[in-house]
Amino acid sequence: MVGTWFNKKLTLTNNDTMVTGLPKIKKWWAIEGTWLKDNDLTGLLVGEGIAKNKNWQIGDIIVLKGIGTEKKLEIKGIFHSGEGDDQRLFVNLRVAQQLSGNTGKVSKFDVSALTTPDNELAKKAAINPNQLTVKEREIWYCTAYASSIAYQIQEVMPDVVAKPVRRIAESEGKVLEKNKLLLIFVSIISVLGAAVGAANLVSVTLMSRNIEVGLKEALGITMGMLCWELLSSIFLINCVAGVIGFILGQGVTQIIGHIVFGSGVPFSIYSVPLTIGLILFISVIGSIPMIHYLRTFNPADVLHGRS
Known part of the structure; x- marks a missing residue:
């Protein structure tokens, strides 16, 4: 089971707003049914693989048991990702936190960014950014390489490990x-x-x-x-x-x-x-x-x- 945002509205430091969530990150997923909303605490999405194994259909009620609690959730959509996610259940983040007893905590977050294709400079920086010259570091840092984005995420969140999904x-x-x-x-x-x-x-x-x-x-x-x-x-x-x-x-x-x-x-x-x-x-x-x-x-x- 994975808890996530679906259409979370965020206010940035410059007072601009943006909406993010699973539909924005996993745009290539083919879904039968509908995506969940962030205020939907009674629905879930199921992967195509587990839905076939369990013979689940849209509208079925699934009981999920957690730590000292359980919830009855309705299947709102069945998705095909072509990946291991087809064997998973996706629910609202608050639902997953309540069932696992980890209110206010997350273990992983995905970032989607339009990146620049890697070149020799990006490959060199991916090995060790400290070996770059001042000019090379400035160019690499200010260019949307996957490695430079991951590096800057770790700068503002020093307790996390940011890794680019290389295949994507x-x-x-x-x-x-x-x-x-x-x-x-x-x-x-x-x-x-x-x-x-x-x-x-x-x-x-x-x-x-x-x-x-x-x-x-x-x-x-x-x-x-x-x-x-x-x-x-x-x-x-x-x-x-x-x-x-x-x-x-x-x-x-x-x-x-x-x-x-x-x-x-x-x-x-x-x-x-x-x-x-x-x-x-x-x-x-x-x-x-x-x-x-x-x-x-x-x-x-x-x-x-x-x-």
Whole structure:
């Protein structure tokens, strides 16, 4: 039998509130029936394994005997966890404390956190945090590694032993790593798509101005000057599009952050030079067809209407 919170409302030191409990920690559990509430002292959840062995059904009354007391509890839900928890009973924390005679005491608590995948620094710190340099320790301490979170829990609760559940932490890390690769792939495709769009824009612009270009070249303007003029106009258009895209991208990022993670995404100053670099890259790549066209351009053909 395990006693736990189900929808416990907590007030933090900054007066913010949060709701935590088993449904938040064990999100992958498949449950038939309903979760318990923290004010439900007459219900319990049973694992799929023990329910099959005992032939229990939702609505059955189970008598649990404790130290000098017993309670009749109704099965409100049967869950499948895929783990050893399928052989356990889960009740309200107060019920378990009363039956065991340990009022106000707990033996274990689970913490769910969105962690950063372990790298060499995290593995080094997991062996012995004291062997880190000052800079390494600062980076490790301020990053959401599973080991750094466990270390900070032990700092504020020195009488406990905090251990990451490696299988879960590593699984979450692998998912985040795959998502990272997916986002990088999508970003590359987006940049290539933007370059193709810029190339098409250049081609259309050049074809619509071919008489003007032919006349300028016939009057003695060099190909280099023509390329510079057209490149400047392309870069200006890309800058305007880049600024608009940057602003819209930051807005969409905040919306996604609040929808998915429940909080905003901090602005990174590194995104500014990255955006400028992408604008330059797209401008150059998109101008390749124009440069190739101007190299084979014959102003006489254009001015005589043959091109």
